[in-house]
Amino acid sequence: MSETIRTQVGIIGAGPAGLLLSHLLDRAGISSVVIDKRSREEIEKTIRAGILEQGTVDVLVNTGVSDRVLRDGHKHDGIELRFQGEGHRIDFPGLVGRSVYLYPQHEVLIDLIASRLDAGADIRFGVSNADLHGQLSDSPSISFTDSEGRDFLLECDFIGGTDGSQGIAKWSIPETERRDFFRPYPFAWFGILCEAPPSADELIYSAGDRGFALISQRSDTVQRMYFQVPNETSTEDWSDEQIWEELQSRVAGTELKQGPIFQKDVLQFRSYVCETMQYGRMFLAGDAAHTVPPTGAKGMNLAVADVLVLADAMAAYYDNGSTEKLDNYAPTALKRIWRGQQFSYWMTSMLHATPDEHPFDQQRRYGELEMVTSSEAGRTYLAEAYTGWPFDVSYN
Secondary structure, eight states, X not given: OOEEEEOSEEEEOOSHHHHHHHHHHHHTTOOEEEEOSSOHHHHHHOXXXXXXXXXXXXXXXXXXXXXXXXXXXXXXXXXXXEETTEEEEEEHHHHXXXXXXXXXXXHHHHHHHHHHHHTTOEEEOSOXXXXXXXXXXXXXXXXXXXXXXXXXXXXXXXXEEOSOTTSHHHHTSOTTTOOEEEEEXXXXXXXXXXXXXXXXXXXXXXXXXXXXXXXXXXXXXXEEEEEEEOTTOOGGGOOHHHHHHHHHHHXXXXXXXXXXXXXXXXXEEEEEEESOOEETTEEEOGGGTEEOOGGXXXXXXHHHHHHHHHHHHHHHHHHHOOOXXXXXXXXXXXXXXXXHHHHHHHHHHHHOOOTTOOHHHHHHHHHHHHHXXXXXXXXXXXXXXXXXXXXXXXXX
């Protein structure tokens, strides 16, 4: 027999979207239960990139999640676009008065989990057999088996589907009801993590005849770097010596600080939006609803923007019984999502060559980069989009 538990909002997925949603709901006096198939250790130790927009940092700090991002994160006041052997810095504060922070996603998750558990939140890690029921009814529910093998039925008023692109929330929407937009790319990134000091103070986005490269950072001792490769590339195709030679050739003018490579991966590029972000009383947010190429650093930031809109809509419902904001959740969130998709696609297309790129198209891309970097209007657009647009709702 299943044990029944009751809450106002059942949240499937303890990633940034799900945990922040639980946090914001708690601030509004709304109860929630969060479940995730992963263990707490797995969530906190899965290393992922993390460029946080100024607004995302403000949300974490001002709502009381943590101010560790200000102490341990690295504030970046710009990026460098490098092409045809020359570097061009985009000065964020000088152009738009904002910056970004290098703070990996797993660090955000460590902060969110600690904050929620300190507040007494009900988070169930390591669950299995999760399933969603009654999304179109007034009393949806989530069934699951906890880490100790006990079966539960979580009854709630609403379901937050925040379990990522491979989770069950999105796929529980019938295909006939789901409106999907998917765009694959004909290239990938070969990524490494290495033990070395930073090669540059800020990110370098380099487009050259040999292909794209990104010189990023993680900490004072660990660095993240990428270079463009064909989709079918395997990590076994490249020796450490070949990797360093290729990276260095693509960022001529900057001497890379080399060190032992302890992780290699190939990151496929996809753009995806599920415009059906509401299905009855289930609402999608974060990667469950959309994914972007990493070029524009928008993934986690779009998830935060989704959750701000969703938490505000749920708070309005519990405050006065109105469903107006809930009914407008998807249209409101999608405006920013498609803006983020456009920026990510633009950055990706401008900096990468397709396998069959014509020489004219290569020179046209260099012309576009020159136009953007030489124009204050172009630099301002890039800086505004990269550092993040104002949020649609207040969270104070």
